[in-house]
Amino acid sequence: MIASDDTGLADRDEHAPWLFTMDRHGRVDVEPLVVSGIDGFSDLEAIAPAAEGGLYVLASQSRSRKGKRPAARQVFARVAVTADGARLEASVSLAEQLERDPAVLVALGLEDTAELDLEGMTATAGGGLLLGLKQPLDAEQRAPIWHLPRPDALLAGATPSAAGLRRLGAVPLRVETDGGPVPGGISELLELPDGSLLIAATASGADPQRQDGGLWHAAGPGDLAHARLLRRFPGLKPEGLALRPDGRAIVLVFDTGAAAPQWTELPWPAP
Numbered sequence: 001m002i003a004s005d006d007t008g009l010a011d012r013d014e015h016a017p018w019l020f021t022m023d024r025h026g027r028v029d030v031e032p033l034v035v036s037g038i039d040g041f042s043d044l045e046a047i048a049p050a051a052e053g054g055l056y057v058l059a060s061q062s063r064s065r066k067g068k069r070p071a072a073r074q075v076f077a078r079v080a081v082t083a084d085g086a087r088l089e090a091s092v093s094l095a096e097q098l099e100r101d102p103a104v105l106v107a108l109g110l111e112d113t114a115e116l117d118l119e120g121m122t123a124t125a126g127g128g129l130l131l132g133l134k135q136p137l138d139a140e141q142r143a144p145i146w147h148l149p150r151p152d153a154l155l156a157g158a159t160p161s162a163a164g165l166r167r168l169g170a171v172p173l174r175v176e177t178d179g180g181p182v183p184g185g186i187s188e189l190l191e192l193p194d195g196s197l198l199i200a201a202t203a204s205g206a207d208p209q210r211q212d213g214g215l216w217h218a219a220g221p222g223d224l225a226h227a228r229l230l231r232r233f234p235g236l237k238p239e240g241l242a243l244r245p246d247g248r249a250i251v252l253v254f255d256t257g258a259a260a261p262q263w264t265e266l267p268w269p270a271p
Contacts, residue, residue: 002021
């Protein structure tokens with residue numbers, strides 16, 4: 001299952017509520033998976049498994065180039081997926097909920113949500129979801145990771161504080177660009193069966209002409225400061241991570257802008 005940050009056609013059905021399915025050979029199905037019960041998605045960045053075969057989906061919560069943050073760009077939702085298709089089960093505007101909960105903003109190290117950009121999300125065996133920030137970075141230029149232990153409570157109307165949202169830690173990431181090294185932000189997260197974390201990164205707060213995205217590995221949430229760089233991807237932005245069903249490879253999907261998307265597999269465990 002793949003989320004796209006740009007769905008539909010600009011002159012017809014822009015921001016359509018679509019997800020995409022791809023087989024293990026990299027072939028994307030011709031027809032998208034249409035999510036009923038919601039008008040649209042805007043800048044959808046992450047998906048993670050929910051109970052009973054469902055999915056959590058997360059939009060970036062960021063402001064557009066025009067400085068706007070429409071409701072479709074604030075989506076955090078749970079989607080049911082069955083043989084009959086996909087339908088929205090619950091949804092909240094996450095950025096709006098954060099702004100209404102000053103206590104959680106302080107606990108997360110934020111003054112406001114003006115620069116907020118969430119791109120990474122993974123389910124965790126310990127319960128709930130981990131959320132990775134593309135920006136803002138912290139004072140040491142590290143990318144924060146949040147833990148949301150009770151996502152369904154948030155979706156049912158609880159405040160972010162009541163749902164347990166907290167700052168878990170932060171990871172130092174550096175991305176090579178045509179202008180030199182810059183701080184990286186989290187573009188995707190994946191918790192592996194052993195509890196370790198894979199962290200994909202691209203340039204934070206910048207859009208250089210060329211950048212070499214990277215993939216890091218941390219032994220666990222308590223080892224973020226010592227995350228190990230596994231590989232850089234010259235000229236590519238890794239934005240999707242999944243464990244192959246047999247557990248022997250990591251699947252990466254790259255955002256290539258207007259060009260045809262790319263994907264690859266890396267043997268796992270890494271050498």
